[in-house]
Amino acid sequence: MRYIQTMKRIKIFLNDAPAPARALAARALQRFLAAGKQLKRIKKYKVWQDGNQAKLIYSNKFLMEKLNYIHNNPVEYGLCNVPWEYKFSSATNYVDKPSLINVSLLSLW
Secondary structure, eight states, X not given: OHHXXXXXXXXXXXXXXXXXXXXXXHHHXXXXXXXXXXXXXXXXXXXXXXXXXXXXXXXXHHXXXXXXXXXXXXXXXXXXXXXXXXXXXXXXXXXXXXOSSOOOOOOOO
């Protein structure tokens, strides 16, 4: 039941996207639909990837690598030019910009 509620919220969010983002939103819905058609257990949309690659954080350097990887995902997907431009990213907190997300900053040095 949670999946259905989550997917409805995602569809509402994507359908209400501002005009410049509507094409991106339409592409995202098409990808979710195409991914869902490949699996019998999925009725319509598949949003999340299968699998999990849990890693033990063993050093500050390794933690920074993972944090940078997460922050750079929106850049890699063409959603923004730099990580802190993506409004749902905690990268904004690390460059002291206004953020939608409240995070506890990591002090690694």
